[in-house]
Amino acid sequence: MKPGHIALGLAIAIVWGFNFVVADAAVGHLPPFLLVVLRYAVVALLFLPFTRRGGLPWRYIIPVGLLYGVVQFSGLFLGLRLGVSAGVAATLIQSQAAITIVLARLVxxxxFTAVQWAGLTVGAAGLVLIAASGGASAPLLGVLCVLIGAGGWAASNIVLKRAKNVSAWTMTVWQSVAVIPPMLLLSGVFETGQVPAVTGMAPLTILAVLYIALVATGFGNYAWYRLMQQVGPAKGAPFSLLIPVVGIVSGWLVLGERLTGPQILGVVFTLAGLAVIIFAPQLIGVLRRLIRRPAVSAESTESTSA
Structure with missing residues (x-):
């Protein structure tokens, strides 16, 4: 994996990880489904008039919008509504990395090498430690909803890879057409008070919506789509393991939240697992050299004795 791809993956993790801190502030003043509508509405209003669809087929726009925008966020927010804590949900949604890798293998x-599977296992163990450390409830039905959301995200990664050379920016902007109508419907069915929530937004809430729309959605989605296209789902998806790590550290730095021992250990496991996945080729090369070296030394000793 090239340094540019690693830098892009790290930037995505930082932007999306910090987004949990921003979203936490926004959800305190806006219904969650409505917040999804606003994030895509801002992108559509600002960029759709200036972004031609060109040759981007609807057969890619609609599945990505529905799977990534609607299924992921509906599952995530329904899980939250059913009692899953934000920290646990943020961690569970990253199971999309493992689901993506399985789908990438099948479809x-x-x-994906044995060393990379080992790294994924270590990273997943870190996520389990983080999820189990909060002490908040995680009801089974809510957990299943979040996992369905993770499955939607994973499936959208496969669609993006199949789309190959389509413009990542065009996909970022035009998928809003597929996301906004169903999310408006979900907001209308499950939420109330949308009009006063929007008209009464405080300046900090507006800034939070703009960050979520322009930075997390505009830049984040665009960068993610490019990463999926350039390195493939199996190699790109594991970067999402860093998102809850960044979220926890951001909460510690910005909100003064304390890090527990299991959380610190989970962060270490997750970082170690991701490092193994990214640098698997180099690690395999080192292991092969270490295995060959004793064999070469033994042959040299035998030759000398002869």
């Missing part, structure tokens, strides 16, 4: 026949 796209992408390769």
């Amino acid at each position: 796209l026949k992408e390769k």
Whole structure:
């Protein structure tokens, strides 16, 4: 993996990880489904008039919008509504990395080495530690809803890879057409007080919506789509393991939240697992050299004795 791809993956993790701190502030003043509508509405209003669809087929726009925008966020927010804590939900949604890799193996026949599987296992263990450390409830039905959301995100990664050379920016902007109508419907069915919530937004809430729309959605989605296209779902998806780590650290730095021992250990496991996945080729090369070296030394000793 090239340094530019690693930098892009890290930037996505930082932007989306910090987004949990911003979203926490926004959800205190806006219904969550409505917040999804606003994030895509801002993108559509600012960029749709200036972004031509060009040759981007609807057969890619609609599935990505529905899977990534609607299924993911509906599952995530329904899980929150059913009692899953924000920290646990933020961690569970990253199971999309493992689901993506399985789908990439089954659908796209992408390769994933034993060393990378080991790294994924270590990273997943870190996420489990983080999820279990909060002490908040995680009801089964709510957990299943969040996992469905993770499945939607994972499936959208496969669609993005199949789309190949389509413009990542065009996809970022035009998927709002597929996201806004169903999310408006969900907001209308499950939420109330949308009009006063929007008209009474405080300046900090407006800034939070703009960050979520322009930075997390505009830049974040665009960068994610490019990463999926350039390195593939199996190699790109594990970067999402860093998102809850950044979220926890951001909460500590910005909100003064204390880090527990299991959380610190989970962060270490997650970082170690991601490092193994990213640098798997180099690690495999080192292991092969270490294995060959004793064999070469033994042959040299035998030759000398002869």
